[in-house]
């Protein structure tokens with residue numbers, strides 16, 4: 001049954017989890033000037049909340065509080081921090097349905113997929129609660145008889161994040177989890193489109209016992225201002241960003257003045273390669289999840305699908321059948337697999353790429369137009385006859401458009417796949433061991449899926465090379481982003 005999101009609180013088992021004020025220094029506050037900005041539901045376009053619109057002034061107060069609180073938080077043992085983080089994880093799981101409803105209401109993805117994100121996001125807090133106990137150092141044999149060498153790892157201090165709307169829960173927990181585990185304090189600024197998921201995490205953090213000031217959540221429509229405060233405030237020692245490469249460049253330039261430690265999860269242009277010895281049914285299944293997860297609005301989505309000539313027609317036919325079986329609708333309706341796109345600009349980008357492909361000789365074999373549901377709904381689309389001259393060969397579509405490129409040889413497709421400034425994720429389906437080994441080593445990407453279209457997990461290092469980013473999130477490597485290494489040389 002379609003549920004109206006206008007009364008979002010009425011859809012929640014625990015309405016208190018829905019927060020619309022800023023969470024600063026452990027207090028829930030309005031913006032100093034009382035300003036708010038509207039949060040809308042992408043499926044219906046109606047406003048679901050008015051949220052405090054914080055400025056640099058309140059952001060600086062949150063940073064000050066973090067700077068003070070971090071001194072004591074860093075003195076907790078890793079085990080003590082782990083206990084609080086574990087409690088936060090437990091609360092996320094207990095409240096997963098409500099967190100998913102809030103996420104679907106503001107971002108649009110189907111509720112089942114939103115719940116999957118909640119559990120994925122929570123898994124980072126669970127993982128880093130465990131890593132908190134393992135921030136090991138090392139001893140090194142002295143270089144002189146009277147020297148003793150040790151290396152220790154210490155929290156970097158105050159960290160700040162700027163995160164996108166496409167994963168409004170997991171992109172925050174993937175950063176806050178390791179930061180708090182390492183003993184840092186954290187100030188998070190979520191995307192203006194999706195602040196409610198972040199604020200709900202703040203509510204649960206308070207319930208879990210994370211000390212006042214250790215975590216602040218800064219909702220704001222003024223993304224550029226908040227970003228400048230993060231980059232220019234000397235009390236901030238770490239900036240972690242997920243979003244477009246374009247904005248990542250801006251932030252890196254701003255952070256350079258303070259030589260601030262940055263991690264960047266940026267744009268992608270993932271190739272998805274199907275060789276003629278692939279299991280075609282498995283390849284279609286992988287293409288569906290890689291291309292159409294979150295309606296194609298993920299940085300690791302297949303952006304270009306390369307199919308070897310001998311299996312091109314069979315793969316295209318199978319993919320068409322599978323795509324046309326996916327129900328499109330309001331994410332709060334049961335059984336929906338594809339929700340709306342986040343906004344009108346996102347729809348325009350998909351339309352632009354479809355029109356460009358047709359103009360350059362491509363053929364739409366499925367979808368290609370706005371959905372009859374109206375608004376920002378778009379038909380899941382497949383284009384055949386794709387060529388490297390078409391816009392989506394170099395630009396990230398960030399929507400439900402699958403371009404199928406034809407290729408003949410391994411050497412040809414590796415060159416095509418690597419012909420991009422991006423290097424986040426790549427995927428390929430093949431069964432010949434020699435071919436698998438050759439291709440996985442030749443692809444210039446930070447992450448490679450072999451016979452799978454879904455690689456995201458908290459246990460592995462997520463991140464890109466080239467202009468897809470700096471650093472890694474998740475896995476034990478994720479802790480290093482929030483710690484400094486100290487070399488101690490003692491003369492005895």
Ligand SMILES: NC(=O)C1=CN([C@@H]2O[C@H](COP(=O)(O)OP(=O)(O)OC[C@H]3O[C@@H](n4cnc5c(N)ncnc54)[C@H](OP(=O)(O)O)[C@@H]3O)[C@@H](O)[C@H]2O)C=CC1
Pocket residue numbers: 162163164165166189190191192193220221223224225226227228242243244245247248250265266267268298299396398
């Ligand atoms: N590598 C990854 O994991 C991801 C990459 N992306 C990439 O981002 C693009 C689409 O996502 P989108 O959210 O629009 O990306 P943007 O880079 O436009 O926005 C990401 C975040 O940065 C904020 N922001 C925008 N401009 C500035 C600025 N000058 N200073 C500080 N903060 C700023 C946004 O705020 P606000 O929206 O409120 O203006 C948002 O919170 C795609 O290219 C996609 O590939 C997106 C998500 C994940």
Ligand SMILES: O=C(O)[C@H](O)CS(=O)(=O)O
Pocket residue numbers: 166167170171242297298299300456462
């Ligand atoms: O921002 C994104 O697109 C996410 O990093 C994708 S994932 O972590 O859910 O794969």
